[in-house]
Amino acid sequence: SCGELSSDGQLHPTRRRKLSSSLDNTEPLTSPHTAEARVLVINTGGTIGMTLHDNVLAPKANAFVKSLRKLPILHDEMYAQQTSLYHYYGENSLVLPSNKDSKRIVYTIMEYNPLLDSSNMTTDDWGRFGKDIEKNYESYDGFVILHGTDTMAYTASALSFMCEHLGKPIILTGSQVPIYEIRNDGRDNLLGALLIAGQFVIPEVGLYFHHTLYRGNRVTKVDTASFNAFSSPNLAPLATAEVDILINWDTVWRANTTAKFRVSTELNRNVGLLRLFPGITAATVRAFLQAPMQGVVLETYGSGNAPDNRKDLLEELKKATDSGVIIINCTQCLRGTVSTSYATGKVLIDAGLIAGGDMTPEAALSKLSYVLAKKDLDLEAKKKMMSQNLRGEMRSDFAGAKLCLSDSRFIQIIAKSLSISCKEVSALQPFLIKIGDVEALEALKEMGSNLSLGDYDGRTPLHVACCEGNLKAVQYLLSQGATVYAKDRYGATPLANAVHFRHKEVVRLLRKTGAHFSRDELDEAGTELCSLSTSGDLESLEIWSLAGADLTKPGYDGQNAIQVAQSVGKNEVVAFLVRLMSNRTKVKQIGVAHGSPQL
Numbered sequence: 001s002c003g004e005l006s007s008d009g010q011l012h013p014t015r016r017r018k019l020s021s022s023l024d025n026t027e028p029l030t031s032p033h034t035a036e037a038r039v040l041v042i043n044t045g046g047t048i049g050m051t052l053h054d055n056v057l058a059p060k061a062n063a064f065v066k067s068l069r070k071l072p073i074l075h076d077e078m079y080a081q082q083t084s085l086y087h088y089y090g091e092n093s094l095v096l097p098s099n100k101d102s103k104r105i106v107y108t109i110m111e112y113n114p115l116l117d118s119s120n121m122t123t124d125d126w127g128r129f130g131k132d133i134e135k136n137y138e139s140y141d142g143f144v145i146l147h148g149t150d151t152m153a154y155t156a157s158a159l160s161f162m163c164e165h166l167g168k169p170i171i172l173t174g175s176q177v178p179i180y181e182i183r184n185d186g187r188d189n190l191l192g193a194l195l196i197a198g199q200f201v202i203p204e205v206g207l208y209f210h211h212t213l214y215r216g217n218r219v220t221k222v223d224t225a226s227f228n229a230f231s232s233p234n235l236a237p238l239a240t241a242e243v244d245i246l247i248n249w250d251t252v253w254r255a256n257t258t259a260k261f262r263v264s265t266e267l268n269r270n271v272g273l274l275r276l277f278p279g280i281t282a283a284t285v286r287a288f289l290q291a292p293m294q295g296v297v298l299e300t301y302g303s304g305n306a307p308d309n310r311k312d313l314l315e316e317l318k319k320a321t322d323s324g325v326i327i328i329n330c331t332q333c334l335r336g337t338v339s340t341s342y343a344t345g346k347v348l349i350d351a352g353l354i355a356g357g358d359m360t361p362e363a364a365l366s367k368l369s370y371v372l373a374k375k376d377l378d379l380e381a382k383k384k385m386m387s388q389n390l391r392g393e394m395r396s397d398f399a400g401a402k403l404c405l406s407d408s409r410f411i412q413i414i415a416k417s418l419s420i421s422c423k424e425v426s427a428l429q430p431f432l433i434k435i436g437d438v439e440a441l442e443a444l445k446e447m448g449s450n451l452s453l454g455d456y457d458g459r460t461p462l463h464v465a466c467c468e469g470n471l472k473a474v475q476y477l478l479s480q481g482a483t484v485y486a487k488d489r490y491g492a493t494p495l496a497n498a499v500h501f502r503h504k505e506v507v508r509l510l511r512k513t514g515a516h517f518s519r520d521e522l523d524e525a526g527t528e529l530c531s532l533s534t535s536g537d538l539e540s541l542e543i544w545s546l547a548g549a550d551l552t553k554p555g556y557d558g559q560n561a562i563q564v565a566q567s568v569g570k571n572e573v574v575a576f577l578v579r580l581m582s583n584r585t586k587v588k589q590i591g592v593a594h595g596s597p598q599l
């Protein structure tokens with residue numbers, strides 16, 4: 001079996017056979033690379049990989065990987081040799097030294113050609129990043145994008161919108177000083193981004209800089225020369241990397257859907273930023289708003305104000321919105337939100353502008369670019385979308401603070417009687433799922449409980465619901481943004497749990513959401529399929545197939561499930577497997593890429 005069921009009802013992976021020798025050229029049946037996290041690093045350019053030429057900094061091609069190989073904090077060459085890392089993952093792969101709990105993070109670098117100073121980037125580049133992530137999504141646990149700092153906030157914002165139903169971390173980082181110099185911030189930034197992308201299922205586009213992880217669509221570059229170059233004025237960091245890496249799970253944004261990840265690479269380029277200044281002429285505004293302009297972020301004063309004694313300006317704005325240009329009102333201030341507390345703010349609503357809340361201009365611009373490119377929406381729907389919070393880019397709950405766990409007298413009493421803190425009442429979640437009480441789960445969630453947190457063994461409520469086969473609970477958890485990519489302490493995913501306990505409908509739902517086996521689970525699938533084949537367990541074979549296992553994968557002795565069935569004369573199993581496989585070719589198969597990323 002792929003796992004052994006212990007007395008506590010949990011699935012533990014079978015101990016894997018050790019690699020006897022990796023010196024010959026034949027691929028061992030069991031990869032030595034189990035229990036590793038994999039991160040794809042897309043190197044797009046930026047100062048982090050620049051060198052001086054004629055006294056100016058410019059990106060240097062084909063030098064980054066070589067240089068990292070020589071840095072012991074970013075690469076463990078001995079481990080790489082012992083485990084034939086390059087053979088398994090390709091030449092551009094590296095491995096971090098082991099951390100406290102000795103889980104390795106293997107990362108593969110995909111270097112773009114040409115590498116760009118981020119000032120040279122356009123929306124086409126954003127599309128390319130999105131496509132590369134989409135192609136490699138299932139093969140990696142997380143993604144790091146190395147990028148210049150100058151336009152990093154724009155790219156991070158754009159990617160946050162383009163990546164729909166995101167379930168894995170995508171973290172942008174870079175540096176102020178090239179990694180090739182003695183004193184530089186590149187090493188720390190890359191290391192921190194890798195550690196977060198490889199260890200935590202934060203389903204967001206983040207930006208990591210100077211020990212801090214920010215939500216990508218909340219940041220702005222605030223300093224040309226400080227290592228602390230970014231600020232997120234309206235949202236606290238998602239994580240800080242001090243003595244420990246602390247994730248602020250209450251702030252982490254989750255796509256509350258059961259839809260599969262996809263990247264929308266269509267972007268509209270007819271958008272712009274216009275900053276108001278005292279004395280701006282109507283002619284300037286008119287020229288700016290002319291066709292083909294379709295969306296504008298107007299950067300206004302204070303809490304969203306513009307002169308209400310300038311009829312000429314207001315007329316130009318009104319003419320543009322009447323003719324279908326979407327104009328978003330964002331403040332020039334670094335912190336705070338637009339409101340309608342002043343007459344000078346209300347005139348902009350009358351001119352047809354949409355309030356941008358506390359969005360950064362970078363986020364508002366890239367959101368316009370994304371929303372305007374949606375071909376199946378009419379103008380009204382696009383305007384509505386612009387005023388809604390899509391990815392945590394704006395605060396939507398101005399109505400006041402949420403009720404929190406410690407506010408409930410009931411929770412206080414329970415917590416006290418169990419001698420635990422109110423927060424720890426969240427630990428009741430698995431129990432509630434076990435007894436099938438989705439309503440109680442909802443009540444806990446409403447009080448601010450995080451439904452994605454794992455217990456001591458890293459088992460999340462979704463793991464438990466999948467073991468129990470409680471479809472309603474699984475549905476509810478997914479609708480609340482529970483991650484399908486969580487792995488428990490033994491490396492098991494919720495999907496593997498549902499397969500093991502033969503909950504077909506749960507498997508179907510998980511697959512619809514984009515769940516897939518981990519690499520380790522896929523590696524072990526061959527042996528499991530062979531044993532199911534021998535025992536003639538057609539139902540389980542079907543569930544494994546539904547879950548995306550490769551039915552032709554050989555087991556430990558090199559034979560696959562069909563060959564095993566043939567050799568023991570189980571013709572009905574052979575026929576069944578052949579039928580399953582021909583059905584599968586009609587449906588797109590899930591693949592797993594060993595080795596190099598897909599370009």
Ligand SMILES: NC(=O)C[C@H](N)C(=O)O
Nearest residue numbers: 046047117118148149150
């Ligand atoms: N620090 C940097 O990365 C700045 C550089 N000009 C860039 O954005 O590519």
